Amino acid sequence: MKAWLLKDFGLANLQPEEIATPTPGPGELLVRVGAVSLNFRDKAIVEGFYEPHLVPKPLIPVSDAAGTVVATGDGVTRFAVGDRVNSHLYSRWIDGEPAADEPAWCLGMPLPGGLAEYMILHENSAVKAPAHMSDEQAATLPIAALTAWYALMDVGNLQPGQTVLVQGTGGVSVFAAQIAHAHGARVIATSSNDENLERIKALGADEGINYxxxxxxxxxxxxxxxxKGVDITLDVAGGNGINQSVAATKVAGLVAQVGFLAGQTSQLDLMPVIFRQTTLRxxxxxxxxxxxxxxxxLDRHKIAPEIERVYSFDDAIAAFNHLSRGAFGKIVISIGK
Structure with missing residues (x-):
């Protein structure tokens, strides 16, 4: 099969090769990948600033995929040949709280990812892809949509009528705006681009702030x-901006720290956190x-992912470069094109 292999850090060391198609073992699915989507995590892995000591080489990168089951290993019962499935980043985190070693079982690093014609998924980690979405659309879900959903609905227990703040107009934030709006919440979005603020308003944000x-x-x-402040803030930036997130969130509100676009470290002012009794999760x-x-x-509310561009498999490097420039919503690579 064709696959992109990361031989060393840096996009110049991400190269296409022909390698053996994997064989599914007990409980495993062989999936013909239809499409993958890129996340900041993928860029950070390729460029060597995301847990570089854990990155095996060579590595098939990219965690988020959608495709069709073409073969199954012994004992598989959850899926059958012909089913359309999504990958799930944490391949062993099925329910409840995460185990301490969940990062050791992530797709796209350290386990092989989906930037290839075929990939292996364990049946317990695979998820039925939404029927109303193409592979290109479904491939955007495993990190961006699911992070937004978990922060808002499972951790934040978002209620209709509450207010959510989303930062920027990347994949997580756009999905968060769509999900919160569909659930009956008010959405405030921030961006440095007025045009993007108008676009996210069209998807459900009620107000926009150019930072x-x-x-x-x-x-x-x-x-x-x-x-008062918002009930839930999704902080995708990290860095010292966390202090503004705390200030923008109501007393006893939730700041969901989901990203590190502006830096992996911050100088947190503790007194507002203490006096406002903020939950930083x-x-x-x-x-x-x-x-x-x-x-x-997503199916019930007919939420469609916002895809800025779909690249062909051969143009994977161009897709990563686009991600580095920034995008409204998601960047997708179609494996069959």
């Missing part, structure tokens, strides 16, 4: 919420059962 125009954007959030995607709950919701 270049309003560098003290948390104060603007307070103005929009009558001084790290979110690293979700268990598979959360994925099982999310897909029917």
């Amino acid at each position: 270049k125009t309003h560098p003290n954007w948390s104060q603007k959030v307070l103005e929009l919420t009558g001084g 790290g979110i690293a995607v979700a268990p598979r059962t959360s994925f099982d709950r999310m897909n029917p919701f």
